[in-house]
Amino acid sequence: MLINELSKKTGLSIHTIRYYENLGMIKGLTDEKVKSNNYKHYNTNTIERLEIIIEAREVGFSLAEIKKILTSWFETTDSKPETLELFQAKIKEIDDKMKYFKQTKRLLEKVCEKIQNNE
Structure with a gap:
């Protein structure tokens, strides 16, 4: 799915999703065959990661703490x-x-x- 759909499914703004991606908390993939754009595609695992980020933010975890949680949870x-x-x-x-x-x-x-x- 593209970032617009990801934004709709999670309720997060595109800007916020890109910010989390820049921090290394999520990762989008580009299609190597397509040279005309830099669209990134996200899988359903990204939705799960973003939901964890949202919930962890709601209970007071810092972004650094959330990054540790995601690393230990998924990697x-x-x-x-x-x-x-x-x-x-x-x-x-x-x-x-x-x-x-x-x-x-x-x-x-x-x-x-x-x-x-x-x-």
């Missing part, structure tokens, strides 16, 4: 320990952020209470 034979470590580190990071936000919320609630009581 490494024994990827479980490395992939598990990445996910466990992200869980800890989220737990730390949750603690920070709970403390911040409590502080803001105290300030609001003081304002309401005219203190």
Whole structure:
């Protein structure tokens, strides 16, 4: 499929897809027989990779972390320990952020209470 179809199937812009390709996260193939254009073709594996990128971005992984996930998921034979470590580190990071936000919320609630009581 061409990049337009890939964009429609994933909901990502063409610009974003090219950006991910430039980062080496996905790869399009050109037809060596065709010399008149530089159209790249993408297979269904690319959709799967892009869906992983989208979901990983939604839960807070950086592009560098996502690249590691894709490499260990698709290109490494024994990827479980490395992939598990990445996910466990992200869980800890989220737990730390949750603690920070709970403390911040409590502080803001105290300030609001003081304002309401005219203190």
